[in-house]
Amino acid sequence: MACKTWVVGFILVYFIILIHLSLKTEASQISGRSNSVSFHSRWKRQLPFLSSWFGGSHSTSKPELKRSRYQQQNHYTRKNSRNSYVLSKYDKLPSYHQNQSSNSHENQVAERDPRFLSLFSVIKFGNAECLSASGDNGTCYPQAECHRRGGAANGRCAKGYGTCCVFSKTCGASTNQNCTYFTHNGNNQNSQSGFDGTGSCQLTMYKCAPDVCQLRLEFDSFNIAPPNTNGICQNDQFIVSGSTTAIPIVCGVNTGNHMYVDVGVDNSPVTLSMVTSGPAYSRSWKIKIIQVRCTDLGKSPEGCLQFYRGVSGMIRSYNFDFASGQQLSNQDYTSCIRVERNFCGIRYTACNDNAQFGSLQATAANQRTRSFFLNGQGVSTIGTLVGANSCSTDWITIPCATNTGRTTQAGGTVxxxxxxxxxxNSEAGQNPSSVYSYVKPFRIHYHTDSNETNDVGNRGFCLNFIQQPCSSI
Incomplete structure (x- = not known):
């Protein structure tokens, strides 16, 4: 009898509690759904053994947040994109959680809970270019994302919430990362150690996005074996394959130079190859590869292997060097300069040996400089040659070049x-002169033949340019 009385009393107490919670639930519906969810959660915590029997109507409610776990771990969770994160104010650098599905739900509830937002704030940053601690260019990523992509963290970005991720690849690697360095040893920090191997060191480049049209190769350092006496890259060669346009083979010293490579509309890779052979040589290279989108302002015009921007600058042929440079054979490419706003012409002058490249300077007897040497076969006369008849083997082409800034030159010739x-000079003679051109776009075409054996001292060219304002015409 006592047992039955205890059971009946227990049932009465349960229904009293149930009626009390129902009234609370109706009241909470007036103030909002979130209070109802919190009352059901509290009921399940207080009566866990009964909620499984009589709480079927609420069995599909959202699970309770385990806030204490997040307060202890002090990590951020990935929200809805790679550039938006919920970050604990105690974190110094972000790191990924793997369970994104649970995080997505918890983030939604966390944003509704003012107590949760008091510990967390939303940090957004894009994957923009950044300058690493070592001076190399990188891409701003969360630290875990940088390691996942195969990069090396090198400094902070995004106000300390991201890391400047530097990508460096060497022989046999492939990548689709923008701003990748192709080095002889795969280590940007140890570029002094030379590469004395033989064979072919290749890097395969894929597009990072479908709308990439070009690769810009910047030769931060480039020193491989020079050409033979005929100007041919016999022992060492830098070869670009997979481009939609012809790229000349180059060798020797090309530090500070660059080239643009067209990649076409599909995702076919471009392969950069350093072919090394012959005698021992302390080779080294560090080539920064920038992927250029079709809509970028820095995109090179069609048919331009080199592209310069700015009112002034310097153009050099490959393997040009004042002391020991030698002109390369089989060169046939165009260097272009972007026409800046309110400029209508351009002036070219030979680089100053003494001012820009040390103590080397022209001899007083003949005013010859080391910055312009494009002699033909067996030609040893001192001076300028012009026209197709005189320049039939090696030359540069500047559209309608004059030395006065007018169509008709000082001597009356066109x-x-x-x-x-x-x-x-743009006129035959022995005195150097500035050369002007008012033909747009601004371009210089460079041509050498396949035989440099009998050419006398050919080094190629180094020219300074400065654009001329339209008011000076």
Whole structure:
């Protein structure tokens, strides 16, 4: 009898509690759904053994947040994109959680709970270019994302919430990361150790996005074996394959130079190859590869292997060097300069040996410089040669070049296009002069033949340019 009385009393107490919670639930519906969820959660915590029997109507409610676990771990959770994160104010650098599905639900509830937001704030940053602690260019990523992509963390970005991720690859690697360094040893920090191996060191580059049209190769350092006496890259060669346009083979010293590579509309890779052979040589290279989108302002015009921007600058042929440079054979490419706003012409002058490259300077007897040497076969005369008849093997082409800034030159002759010899001028003679052109776009075409054996001292060219304002015409 006592047992039955205890059971009946227990049931009465349960229904009293149930009626009390029902009234609370109706009241909470007036103030909002979130209070109802919290009352059901409290009921389940207080009566866990009964909620499984009589709480079927609420069995599909959202699970309770385990806030204490997040307060202890002090980690951020990935929200809805790679550039938006919920970050604990106690964190110094972010790191990924793997369970994104549970995190997504918890983030939604956390944003509704003012107590949760008091510990967390939303940090957003894009994967923009950044400058690493070592001076190399990188991409701003969360630290875990940087390691997942195969990069090396090198400094902070995004106000300390991201890491500047530097990508460096060497022989046999492939990548689709923008701003990748191709090095002889795969280590940007130890570029002094030379590469004395033989064979082919290749890097395969894929597009990072479908709308990439070009690769810009910047030669931060480039020193491989020079050409033979005929100007041919016999022992060492830098070869670009997979481009939609012809890329000349180059060798020697090309530090500070660059080239643009067209990649076409599909995702076919471009392969950069350093072919090394012959005698021992302390080779080294560090080539920064920038992927250029079709809509970028820095995209090179069609047919331009080199592309320069700015009112002034310097153009050099490959393997040009004042002391020991040698002109390469089989060069046939165009260097272009972007026409800046309110400029209508351009002036070229030979680089100053003494001012820009140390103590080397022209001899007083003949005013020859080391910055312009494009002699033809067996030609040893001092001076400037112009025209197709005189310049039939090696030359540069500047559209309608004059030395006065007018179509008709000082001597009464019309403008010239083809220039060669060992003195830079648009008129035949022995004195150097500035050369002007008012033909747009601004371009220089460089051509050498396949035989440099009998050429006398050919080094190629180094020219300074400065654009001329339209008011000076």
């Amino acid at each position: 403008c010239q296009d083809r220039i060669c010899g060992d003195v830079f």
